[in-house]
């Protein structure tokens with residue numbers, strides 16, 4: 001069923017294959033993962049088995065070339081999958097990071113040998129991927145990271161810590177931002193691929209961080225104390241890490257935008273349905289002018305957001321999504337998500353504040369969208385640089 005206000009809208013990039021993918025993804029999330037939602041929230045992280053099953057169904061690494069086991073598609077396929085995940089209300093699997101971010105780093109900067117070593121495992125779901133940039137002392141100022149990697153023979157010896165790492169409890173493979181030259185800022189940063197299966201010597205996972213939302217998705221602190229990473233695990237060349245991150249962050253921000261629009265669509269759908277069935281003062285809520293006005297406004301905001309998102313998706317698949325436009329997408333779409341979800345929650349009255357109703361979870365889950373992937377204040381900085 002189309003979202004109210006989006007009837008007849010078809011993403012300009014959509015082909016029949018996206019419909020098939022969407023249906024497969026919807027069935028997987030609703031029939032195989034959502035029945036476990038309560039348990040997953042209590043355990044505070046997703047099931048490994050669900051990653052493996054997603055891999056078995058061909059849902060991981062959709063944009064990775066087939067020679068490395070991937071789907072051979074592009075970002076439109078990743079966007080379709082992530083849209084369906086949010087629309088279904090599934091929030092345990094960190095696919096946005098695993099497939100939307102980590103595989104991109106490996107595919108774009110890994111050598112053929114590195115890709116053959118790691119991509120098939122990520123695509124099958126045997127390996128779970130994470131990315132570690134943020135440190136306890138600060139996330140926005142990436143150039144000031146302190147985790148250092150000192151060369152010792154054929155290894156780097158890594159010391160430092162990262163925090164707020166999505167998939168951190170389960171991750172087997174971590175793309176880690178380190179300083180290989182501590183005297184430099186941006187040019188001292190390199191990316192190392194850390195193999196974490198079995199918690200090797202010198203590596204420790206900290207506590208699972210308790211959050212106000214996204215309870216079924218794991219976020220953790222990671223500690224490195226003379227942790228050895230083979231030099232062969234360097235992505236690209238020493239000192240190119242900052243540029244690599246700047247090149248990948250537009251996709252990360254678009255991934256966040258995809259989730260934002262899907263959440264808006266879901267909120268509008270839920271609120272419209274509720275406004276039709278709930279009565280007050282002898283008529284359905286939608287019979288009251290204010291409810292209709294609110295729904296008209298959020299439906300309009302959602303439709304405009306959808307069109308802007310699709311423009312960005314098309315630019316990205318053509319390789320033309322610039323830093324400022326991606327920042328605009330992240331800023332506008334996540335602000336929109338928080339506003340739309342909040343206004344839709346209001347239509348539910350007291351029930352909107354109870355966790356029995358999905359809109360309440362959506363409210364708590366939405367807030368972080370304005371923070372991670374670079375805060376919205378940093379997005380404004382990036383946009384202002386091109387003005």
Ligand SMILES: Cc1cc2nc3c(=O)[nH]c(=O)nc-3n(C[C@H](O)[C@H](O)[C@H](O)COP(=O)(O)OP(=O)(O)OC[C@H]3O[C@@H](n4cnc5c(N)ncnc54)[C@H](O)[C@@H]3O)c2cc1C
Nearest residue numbers: 131132133134138139140164165166371372373374375377
């Ligand atoms: C649930 C969750 C998942 C996350 N997942 C990951 C992950 O997988 N990997 C990862 O590396 N990180 C991850 N993060 C971290 C996230 O990217 C950072 O929290 C974010 O970049 C902000 O960094 P900070 O928390 O250190 O805030 P700070 O950098 O300390 O910023 C604090 C405040 O100051 C503002 N501020 C900072 N600098 C400026 C400036 N120049 N101008 C104006 N205002 C400024 C910020 O906008 C913010 O409002 C995650 C965070 C959360 C909460």
